[in-house]
Amino acid sequence: MRILVANDDGIFSPGIKALAFALRELAEVNVVAPDVEQSGVGHSITFRRPLRFKHTASAGFGEIPAYRVDGTPADCVVLGSRLLGWPDLVVSGINIGVNMGLDLTHSGTVAAALEGASMGIPSIAFSLDASGEELRFEEAAQYAVLIARWVMRHGLPRKTLLNVNFPNQTPRGFRITRLSTHRYEDTIVEREDPEGRPYYWVAGKPTAELEEGTDFWAVQQGYISVTPVTLDYTNHAFARELEQKFRV
Numbered sequence: 001m002r003i004l005v006a007n008d009d010g011i012f013s014p015g016i017k018a019l020a021f022a023l024r025e026l027a028e029v030n031v032v033a034p035d036v037e038q039s040g041v042g043h044s045i046t047f048r049r050p051l052r053f054k055h056t057a058s059a060g061f062g063e064i065p066a067y068r069v070d071g072t073p074a075d076c077v078v079l080g081s082r083l084l085g086w087p088d089l090v091v092s093g094i095n096i097g098v099n100m101g102l103d104l105t106h107s108g109t110v111a112a113a114l115e116g117a118s119m120g121i122p123s124i125a126f127s128l129d130a131s132g133e134e135l136r137f138e139e140a141a142q143y144a145v146l147i148a149r150w151v152m153r154h155g156l157p158r159k160t161l162l163n164v165n166f167p168n169q170t171p172r173g174f175r176i177t178r179l180s181t182h183r184y185e186d187t188i189v190e191r192e193d194p195e196g197r198p199y200y201w202v203a204g205k206p207t208a209e210l211e212e213g214t215d216f217w218a219v220q221q222g223y224i225s226v227t228p229v230t231l232d233y234t235n236h237a238f239a240r241e242l243e244q245k246f247r248v
């Protein structure tokens with residue numbers, strides 16, 4: 001059995017190290033990660049320029065084969081699967097910070113798992129609530145092993161991945177959740193560069209909405225949130241409705 005480990009925080013992130021080392025007890029592990037941070041790039045694929053795929057001894061993975069790519073998280077999964085042997089499982093993370101609700105549309109962490117799922121490989125994205133005092137990656141990685149073991153044993157439906165978020169405390173257990181529909185209240189911060197020209201930071205705070213049963217709610221309550229996510233974007237019910245009434 002072979003597991004491919006990717007992320008979007010880059011190959012030097014402590015989150016991917018904890019995950020890769022913990023998963024060794026389940027299978028042969030290969031690490032393929034971006035050479036610099038790629039948070040927020042979503043499911044971008046690099047196809048207008050060549051990519052480098054370099055073995056990296058200096059990133060602290062010891063015996064685990066680790067490669068860095070000058071591309072996106074999805075690039076890492078595409079290259080890693082083809083160059084290092086087809087994986088039985090793709091995992092991504094552990095991301096520094098949660099990926100919940102509409103975060104999934106720009107998360108590079110989740111995109112790596114989406115890429116794996118679209119290739120027909122069972123895939124899991126892992127993220128950790130980074131709002132606490134310390135980042136408990138080793139502890140989260142132990143729970144990640146339990147989830148990965150379950151998935152390797154039972155598989156996942158076609159075009160479906162698991163999106164997992166860890167709380168910033170010792171977890172109270174697992175909750176199967178749905179994605180919350182929180183959105184960000186965008187704030188634009190305007191500053192001035194040394195020449196006096198304006199530049200902008202796009203920032204945002206999630207609007208608080210703690211509906212029971214959502215990923216946000218579970219993590220807030222101290223649970224590990226496990227959301228099954230499908231690649232199928234079609235609103236099937238509305239498609240049937242449209243068929244009846246769409247006349248232009």
Ligand code: MN
Nearest residue numbers: 008009039095
């Ligand atoms: Mn990230």
